[in-house]
Amino acid sequence: MARAWEADPSALFVKRLGKSAEELGNSQGREQCPDIWQLSNGDIAVIGRDVTDHYGSRLPEGVTLGADERLVVIPGNMLTAAKPDIPEA
Template identity: 80%
Template sequence: MARAWEADPSALFDRRLGKSAEELGNSDGNDECPDIWQLDNGDVAVIGRDLTAVYGSRLPRA
């Protein structure tokens, strides 16, 4: 069975969704804080620790 959606690694960052960790005062000045971006193809990228394996089994059925 084919997947209905695949991430496009060539998509570019378009705009940040919400405030940056620095703007919220939650950054120690490095680039290791989580972030959420809308990509130029409409997808959303969440930058942070990968917990897919932990949360995958908890996702609600579609």
Template identity: 75%
Template structure:
């Protein structure tokens, strides 16, 4: 069965959404930094801590993590800072 949406691995990073982890006080270097980026095809890339195995057994009803998917967590203020760069639907 074909998926209704598939990530395009050829999409390129266009711009950071919000502020960098360093600007928000979540990183002192560039080795381990959560981030949110807009891709050139309009999709969004999120870099965060992989907590898939931690949350897998306690997902809310109707929520699932499919094959090839990972649950990542980023700091709350990072998403709030990105709000100004995220267009309304």
């Protein structure tokens, strides 16, 4: 069965949403840098800690992870800083 949405691996990184991890105090240098980026096709890429193994068995009812999906966590202040860059629905 075809999915309603599929990630396009040919999309390019276009614009950081919000501030860098270093600007927010969430990183010390270039290692371990969570981030949020808009891609050239309008999709959003999130770089965060992979916590799939920790949260996978505790997902809320009705929430599932596909075999090729991972659950990542980013610092809350990173999403808050990105809010001005996210258009209203």
